[in-house]
Amino acid sequence: MKRIALVVSISILSSTSFGQTDKEKDSLVSEICKTVKKTKKMSDSAIIVFVYQKHLTPFLSNYPSDKREGISDAIYFRLQRNCWEFKDIINRRYSPKGDWQEVAEKPKTKLGKKACIHFLDYKKYQYIEASGDTVNLSIENGFWIDKFKDGSYSKLKFNWVTDCEFDIEFIESNNVTRKGYSKPGDKYRYQILEKAEHYYLISVEISGTNRYMTFKMYY
Numbered sequence: 001m002k003r004i005a006l007v008v009s010i011s012i013l014s015s016t017s018f019g020q021t022d023k024e025k026d027s028l029v030s031e032i033c034k035t036v037k038k039t040k041k042m043s044d045s046a047i048i049v050f051v052y053q054k055h056l057t058p059f060l061s062n063y064p065s066d067k068r069e070g071i072s073d074a075i076y077f078r079l080q081r082n083c084w085e086f087k088d089i090i091n092r093r094y095s096p097k098g099d100w101q102e103v104a105e106k107p108k109t110k111l112g113k114k115a116c117i118h119f120l121d122y123k124k125y126q127y128i129e130a131s132g133d134t135v136n137l138s139i140e141n142g143f144w145i146d147k148f149k150d151g152s153y154s155k156l157k158f159n160w161v162t163d164c165e166f167d168i169e170f171i172e173s174n175n176v177t178r179k180g181y182s183k184p185g186d187k188y189r190y191q192i193l194e195k196a197e198h199y200y201l202i203s204v205e206i207s208g209t210n211r212y213m214t215f216k217m218y219y
Contacts, residue, residue, distance in 0.1 A: 164191055
């Protein structure tokens with residue numbers, strides 16, 4: 001019930017972005033995030049209601065109801081990418097599953113150049129999303145391709161940056177979460193930290209955020 005209430009609230013929030021460009025949608029997300037930051041002393045539910053009242057009531061009648069659900073998904077996931085304060089609210093309500101952990105600062109790799117190069121010896125990986133679902137990943141011919149349990153996919157460009165770091169750049173996706181979360185050109189910085197018997201420990205940063213998560217990629 002709590003999740004339904006939150007999604008309904010975000011559906012109302014996101015309706016203001018219908019028909020607008022990605023830049024305008026990101027501007028909306030930025031304004032919502034500013035309000036979230038200013039209302040930290042309120043409860044999570046109260047923050048959502050306040051944001052709705054402050055930003056969106058005047059705009060609701062401008063957009064058809066049959067378009068709101070799709071826009072809701074896009075804004076909901078984009079907020080989690082671009083607004084860490086909002087993401088923290090989501091994490092408090094729905095604890096991430098799998099082996100994802102946030103770390104206070106950029107981790108240091110324990111591997112050298114030679115060991116990191118062998119990362120691409122494995123073309124197929126699996127990792128566990130924060131939802132608990134397993135994603136099948138292939139890294140071949142300069143592309144990083146995620147395949148999800150519902151049959152959808154995401155395609156990103158793979159580029160080495162340093163001996164043990166690489167960027168993936170979003171190209172396209174037909175997955176509801178990923179196409180809302182990212183837009184073409186968005187980059188994510190990965191670092192190979194350790195190698196264990198059946199997995200690599202990886203850190204990831206959304207470019208420019210200075211916040212880091214670690215997770216495991218199983219081979």
